[in-house]
Amino acid sequence: MGEAEATTVTMWSEGEAEFMRRALEVAERGQGRVSPNPPVGCVLVKDGVAIAEGWHDHLGGLHAEQMAIHDAEARGVPTNGATAYVTLEPCNHFGRTPPCTESLLWAGIQRVVVAHPDPNPNVRGRGTDVLREAGLEVEVGLLRSEAAMQMRSFLHWCHQRRPWVTVKVAVDANGSVDDRSDVAGRFTSEGCLDEVHRLRQRCDAILVGSETVLRDNPSLTVRRVEHARQPIRVVLDGRGRIEQQATVLTDGGATMHLTGDVDLERLLDQLGDQEMQRLLVEGGPSTVHRFLEAGLVDEVLLVRSTVEHADPVPSGLDDDAFRSAGLEQHEPQAWGEERVDVWLRA
Ligand code: AOF
Ligand code: ZN
Numbered sequence: 001m002g003e004a005e006a007t008t009v010t011m012w013s014e015g016e017a018e019f020m021r022r023a024l025e026v027a028e029r030g031q032g033r034v035s036p037n038p039p040v041g042c043v044l045v046k047d048g049v050a051i052a053e054g055w056h057d058h059l060g061g062l063h064a065e066q067m068a069i070h071d072a073e074a075r076g077v078p079t080n081g082a083t084a085y086v087t088l089e090p091c092n093h094f095g096r097t098p099p100c101t102e103s104l105l106w107a108g109i110q111r112v113v114v115a116h117p118d119p120n121p122n123v124r125g126r127g128t129d130v131l132r133e134a135g136l137e138v139e140v141g142l143l144r145s146e147a148a149m150q151m152r153s154f155l156h157w158c159h160q161r162r163p164w165v166t167v168k169v170a171v172d173a174n175g176s177v178d179d180r181s182d183v184a185g186r187f188t189s190e191g192c193l194d195e196v197h198r199l200r201q202r203c204d205a206i207l208v209g210s211e212t213v214l215r216d217n218p219s220l221t222v223r224r225v226e227h228a229r230q231p232i233r234v235v236l237d238g239r240g241r242i243e244q245q246a247t248v249l250t251d252g253g254a255t256m257h258l259t260g261d262v263d264l265e266r267l268l269d270q271l272g273d274q275e276m277q278r279l280l281v282e283g284g285p286s287t288v289h290r291f292l293e294a295g296l297v298d299e300v301l302l303v304r305s306t307v308e309h310a311d312p313v314p315s316g317l318d319d320d321a322f323r324s325a326g327l328e329q330h331e332p333q334a335w336g337e338e339r340v341d342v343w344l345r346a
Contacts, residue, residue, distance in 0.1 A: 008139040012042055012113070019043045019050060019085040020143045021116055023064075025054040027087050027216040032115055032202040032229070033058045036275040038088060040064040040156035044072055046082040065100040066089055069107045080108035087147045089118040089140070101130045111137040115147035119158040153278040154300065163279040164271040165296055167288050168199060170240070170303040170338075176312030177285055178215070187307045191336020197224040199301070200231060204276035207234040209287035210241045219247045220282070230254070231280070234271075236262050236287060264294050285315040292325040300327060300343040303335060 012020075020043075027041030034040075034056050042054040042064035052075070054067025062070065063088055072079045084090075090100035090112065104112060112131055117140055128138045148155060153164035170188050171177055179187070186193065200206060200222045213220065213235055222228035233248050233255040240259045248255050258267070271279060281291055291297050300322055319329070327343035334340070 008141055010139045012139075016085070016113065017143060019045055019103055020113065021146075022050065022053065023085045023087050024143065025114070026053050027064065027150060027187075028055075030056045032225075033199075033227075034061075035059070035204055036154070036157070036277055038151035039111060040151075042068040042087070042088065043085045044068050044079060044082045045085065046079075049075045049235045051079070051082060053107065059097050059299070060331045063097050063100050064088075066097060066103045069103055072107075078108075078212050081110045082108075083111040083113060084109050085113045085115075085142070087115045087143075089114050089116065089123065090131065091118065091120075091123045092126040092130050092246055101127055101134075104131065104136070105134055109136065112139075112211045113142050114138065114140045114170045115143045116140075116151070116155075119155060121158075138248045156242065157275075157277040160272070162268040163204065163276045164298045165268070165279050165291060166199070166203065166299040166301065167279060167281045167283075167291065167297050168196065168301045168303070168319070169283050169285075169288055169315070170305060172305050172307045172309045172312065173314060174308060174312055175315055175318060176309040177283065177315040177317070178313040179237070179309035180313060181309075181311035187305050187309075187340070188303055188338050189235065189336035192303060192338045193336070194224050195340075196334035197222050197228075201228050202281060203278045203280040205232045205234055205271055205278075206282055207236065207287070208223070208282050209284060210237040210239065211234065211286060212282070213237070213242050213246050213248060215284075217247050218282075219251060219253075221251075221253060230278075230318040232256065234258065234267070234279075238262060264291065266298055268296065276319045285313075285317060288315075288317060289321070292321055295326060297325055297327065299344045300341070301333075302343070304339045304341060306337075 023041035023043045027039040030039040041055045052068045052072035054064045056064045092099045092101045156164040206220045220233045323341045328346040330342040
């Protein structure tokens with residue numbers, strides 16, 4: 001069955017949408033902790049009341065459905081006849097955990113409402129088929145696009161076998177990325193920096209060019225987040241200009257230091273082969289332009305500061321550049337005191 005056909009034509013009530021919204025909300029707790037799996041959430045409902053919830057919390061941990069069933073059992077609440085709202089089609093394979101389809105059957109669940117089908121070739125279609133064959137009611141597609149947004153890097157990787165590419169760049173009020181009159185420094189708020197670290201935590205790899213290493217000597221690690229997993233760092237240094245003492249090369253973390261001509265498409269293939277599902281490109285402008293011009297950017301997060309640089313460095317990273325790279329603008333976000341423009345592949 002194709003994925004598009006997999007959506008059931010059903011009218012769900014606002015109350016049902018609320019249960020799925022809650023499932024998406026608890027799924028969020030696994031963001032940055034379950035890669036290469038997607039974040040998944042589950043809410044069990046009986047007689048119109050939520051009786052348990054679960055989420056895929058960390059890689060190797062229980063899947064969302066199994067955690068929700070455990071949650072109910074631990075509190076002595078019977079699950080017979082309940083409806084499960086799950087953000088992803090339940091799996092039907094033995095992987096790091098036994099199949100969720102079996103847990104749902106065993107728990108006596110009567111109806112399963114799924115937000116998004118699972119494009120994982122190990123799972124595709126079989127999860128819902130097996131449940132239907134066992135006599136459960138199964139519906140697919142409630143808040144599907146919200147779920148697709150939440151697990152976009154997983155879905156992208158399943159289809160392309162390459163990481164989803166997010167560009168993050170900060171500009172001043174005039175679109176400048178740096179102030180030549182100043183030592184390299186931050187020009188955004190503390191609250192914004194917290195968000196940057198949360199973003200890094202959700203990425204499997206962080207890439208910069210040699211200019212950024214020479215100017216800022218960054219560490220590109222995740223800080224400000226508890227139990228952070230460190231993404232690998234990728235430095236494009238075609239001309240071999242980075243000194244051996246650079247922090248990214250000496251602090252003991254994992255870094256791919258690429259000297260010589262780097263074919264970006266091949267690089268994405270290689271990262272995809274290593275199950276890296278999200279790559280964060282953190283600048284500077286020439287590196288970002290390379291990705292944009294090659295049509296390899298899936299998402300841009302443009303942090304807009306109200307500061308004005310005295311000796312600006314124009315970036316050319318404007319609406320035209322993003323539009324011609326095939327991106328379209330979405331609702332902005334707020335990171336601390338800064339507004340963040342969001343662009344996504346159309
Ligand atoms: C579910 N519920 O909460 C998640 C699912 O090898 P494993 O056991 O880690 O399985 C990973 C795959 O299972 C993952 O790639 C995706 O297809 C699905 N994830 N399925 O029923 C969950 N996280
Ligand atoms: Zn599962």
